Amino acid sequence: MRLVEIKEGKARIFIPDPKEYEKNGKFDPSWAPVFYNPRMMFNRDISVIAVSIISPKSIIDALAASGIRGIRYYLESNSPIEEIIFNDKSKVAVDLISKNVEANGVKVAKITNRDANSLLYEVITDYVDIDPFGSPSPFILSSVNAVKNGGYIAYTATDLAPLEGSAKKSCKRKYDVNNSKLSFSKEVGLRVLLSKIVREAAILEKAVEPIFAFYNDYYYRVIIRVTRGAKRADESIEKLGYFYECEKCGFSGSSKDPIEKCPRCGNKVKISGPVWLGKINDDSFVHKMIDYLQNFSYIKNFEAVSILLHKILQENKYPPGYYNLEFIASKYKINVPAREKIIECLGDASQTHFSSKGIKTSKSFDEILECMKTLSNKV
Structure with missing residues (x-):
């Protein structure tokens, strides 16, 4: 088994050389022995x-x-x-x-x-x-x-x-x-x-x-x-x-x-x-993660981690489930307005990290639909 050295975070480890396990020019990690x-x-x-x-x-x-x-x-x-x-x-x-x-x-x-x-x-x-x-x-x-x-x-x-x-x-x-x-x-x-x-x-x-x-x-x-x-x-x-x-x-x-x-x-x-149906994130723990993140400026995913943590903190105050804007729009045969416009219209809503087409809110379904219809007419 030929090994190559890779770096991740502060670690340097040896892994099986992916080139030895390619199939038709492609590689899946599950094909390697480790x-x-x-x-x-x-x-x-x-x-x-x-x-x-x-x-x-x-x-x-x-x-x-x-x-x-x-x-x-x-x-x-x-x-x-x-x-x-x-x-x-x-x-x-x-x-x-x-x-x-x-x-x-x-x-x-x-x-x-x-x-x-x-x-x-x-x-x-x-x-x-x-x-x-x-x-x-x-x-x-x-x-x-x-x-x-x-x-x-x-x-x-x-x-x-x-x-x-x-x-x-x-x-x-x-x-x-x-x-x-x-x-x-x-x-x-x-x-x-x-x-x-x-x-x-x-x-x-x-x-x-x-x-x-x-x-x-x-x-x-x-x-x-x-x-x-x-x-x-x-x-x-x-x-x-x-x-x-x-x-x-x-x-x-x-x-x-x-x-x-x-x-x-x-x-x-x-x-x-x-x-x-309970909370999936603890606010105080997420706050700590945001604070601790500054100690990890060397990680490759620093910006992406920061974005995720802030999104989670925002959406954590809303009830379980999110609203899929494309799904709702398809039901009522309307255009999908920009997500930020809908959030602005509702006044009490946020993005969700689960989907780029989803929002979290405590507002009712009919209030969301009304915002979407109003904004759709302006598209």
Whole structure:
């Protein structure tokens, strides 16, 4: 296996040479014997900032692959880390992790060659990172088991088809959610994932509090805080509910229980649920991330991270779900006005990071529609 050295953040690591695994001039990271995906750099950049705030003493990178994530936590987070467990079930990956850990002077590394679930049922830690290829569902229960009371877990999910409702049967299998493809599916997917995490944690009488969550490129990333207690777990369960969207008039909303008919026009609605209807971001944590960001001016995604954090802070005050302006316009056969004009017209609304065609607002559907119709006539 020929290796090449790459730089990411403050880390320099060795990865399999992509040129050796190209097919017809193309390369996918999954084709290499050890996985390293440069498109996930944004995910890792933002995770390093989050870990800086969490400041854990112990970390488990359960699906470590090249080791880049754990190495960056050690080098860049300024946390009082006493141990990082780098785990991968691939012997080839473990050998590469050893090389990369040594090259970066990670003195607190413990490297294991285990099945992730098996390992997570044997250890207790402050922070667990689950960054799989596809769905994190197989690792949710074990990771909740492995984290201390008041500890944190970070999950990445790249299986957008089931989460967003395009693959309904797959969503039912992996997340036990009856999902539909709604016009605001990007947010639905994140809340489907959180619903699964909440329900799995409740089995162990643990409660889940999302502190940071976002969508980017082709994946979701969520960081949760886990606390013990049956009563707290019950309170988390109480924040589950359903999204609905009318197939005729385009009206959408959320409810505690599933509904069959549109509250606005009486027509049939599409349903997704159970989904998480609580907050997906903690304001104080996001504020801290914005403050801490200044310490990471060297990261390649500095500007993009800043834009994301400020958007999340803006949209976090609004109810679950966003309004897809293109979808509404198509229902009423009107032009799509500029998003900023609609936000200005409503007076109490914001952009959403989930979609460039979406807005968040506490205003009613009919107020949004009225603004759109008025502005459409001026286009």
